[in-house]
Amino acid sequence: MSVFSKKPCKRVVSYLFTTVLIFSLVLSPSASINSYAEPEPIVIVIDPGHGGEGEGNTGAIYNGITEKDITLQLANALTNELSKYENITVYQTRTTDTKMTLEDRAAFAKRVDADFVFSIHFNASLEHHFYGSEVWTSAFGRFFQKGFDFGQIVTTEWSRLGLYQKGVKTRIGNTGRDYYGIIRHCVSDNMPCVILEHAYLDHSYDVNMIRTSGFVDKLAHADATAIAKYFGLRSEALGTDYSGFTYNTIGKPAGIVRQDRTEPEVCNIKVLAYDLSSGNVLVEMTTKDSESPVIYFSYSYDGGQTFSLLQMWDRNKQTQSFNVRVPSGTSNPSIVCRSYNNYELMAESIPFRFNANFNY
Numbered sequence: 001m002s003v004f005s006k007k008p009c010k011r012v013v014s015y016l017f018t019t020v021l022i023f024s025l026v027l028s029p030s031a032s033i034n035s036y037a038e039p040e041p042i043v044i045v046i047d048p049g050h051g052g053e054g055e056g057n058t059g060a061i062y063n064g065i066t067e068k069d070i071t072l073q074l075a076n077a078l079t080n081e082l083s084k085y086e087n088i089t090v091y092q093t094r095t096t097d098t099k100m101t102l103e104d105r106a107a108f109a110k111r112v113d114a115d116f117v118f119s120i121h122f123n124a125s126l127e128h129h130f131y132g133s134e135v136w137t138s139a140f141g142r143f144f145q146k147g148f149d150f151g152q153i154v155t156t157e158w159s160r161l162g163l164y165q166k167g168v169k170t171r172i173g174n175t176g177r178d179y180y181g182i183i184r185h186c187v188s189d190n191m192p193c194v195i196l197e198h199a200y201l202d203h204s205y206d207v208n209m210i211r212t213s214g215f216v217d218k219l220a221h222a223d224a225t226a227i228a229k230y231f232g233l234r235s236e237a238l239g240t241d242y243s244g245f246t247y248n249t250i251g252k253p254a255g256i257v258r259q260d261r262t263e264p265e266v267c268n269i270k271v272l273a274y275d276l277s278s279g280n281v282l283v284e285m286t287t288k289d290s291e292s293p294v295i296y297f298s299y300s301y302d303g304g305q306t307f308s309l310l311q312m313w314d315r316n317k318q319t320q321s322f323n324v325r326v327p328s329g330t331s332n333p334s335i336v337c338r339s340y341n342n343y344e345l346m347a348e349s350i351p352f353r354f355n356a357n358f359n360y
């Protein structure tokens with residue numbers, strides 16, 4: 001994660017929707033290509049994020065999990081699994097709990113002449129209400145293409161584990177270059193790089209999964225499988241052969257792929273029905289964002305004073321209906337909904353107010 005914070009966050013949550021939606025493409029693929037087979041061994045660098053002591057170096061710390069430790073644990077398992085594949089050489093930027101600058105990490109990758117750099121991270125948000133996985137790639141040319149194509153493959157692997165997929169994204173900084181340092185430094189050294197934000201350490205939906213036995217190894221297996229598929233690798237030891245694996249490429253973009261900076265354009269609600277005795281309200285919500293997918297929604301029954309936990313929005317639909325239960329004793333209930341795109345930008349509906357007699 002990019003923002004350092006120490007505040008612990010423990011919440012018991014339940015979800016309306018537990019179905020995990022598989023990441024659907026924002027941009028449609030232009031062609032199907034074979035994983036490329038290089039005559040020389042592929043050289044990749046695994047970069048366990050953070051490391052060392054002090055602010056920023058530890059990464060996110062929540063629920064007893066420290067980012068710098070779990071990134072190293074995952075990186076070690078990933079390197080171990082990839083070493084069982086043929087035609088690949090794997091390096092790690094760090095194998096111990098050491099402080100390393102982003103420039104040093106990119107310089108290391110440059111020295112070993114890396115074909116691809118995979119920076120391993122776990123996430124956290126200031127609001128503590130987001131959950132799921134995301135991939136950051138460069139906004140530029142073939143670096144975007146490679147990161148996006150790999151992102152498609154790895155998010156498919158992650159979704160199999162039950163992780164909600166936020167998507168593959170870009171972010172430009174104030175200088176007009178890639179915002180994230182590791183991506184920016186690698187790209188200026190002519191190496192594609194992705195940041196793999198596997199899951200949120202400050203949200204129980206993800207943390208409950210991370211805590212299950214062997215989950216970090218499952219993540220390492222998902223990452224290794226995605227890398228092996230992307231490069232069309234074979235492993236006699238593992239009995240796997242991805243040399244015939246094909247994937248749809250996004251193609252090289254015509255221009256810079258900029259992040260969405262605006263909230264969803266549409267966020268409207270209708271109350272289809274309500275039952276005064278039970279407090280059940282059937283709400284229909286329509287939301288739309290032409291630049292990035294809507295991935296979460298939430299609702300309020302008290303006019304926006306409090307909101308539900310973020311629910312998963314089926315990004316293939318613009319209109320969905322759901323039940324909101326108004327607890328008895330709520331005075332002046334009114335329904336307000338929010339929709340969030342995958343850049344976490346939020347739009348809020350106009351409140352639906354019931355007739356004056358809906359006090360119970």
Ligand SMILES: [Zn+2]
Nearest residue numbers: 001049059121
């Ligand atoms: Zn991080």
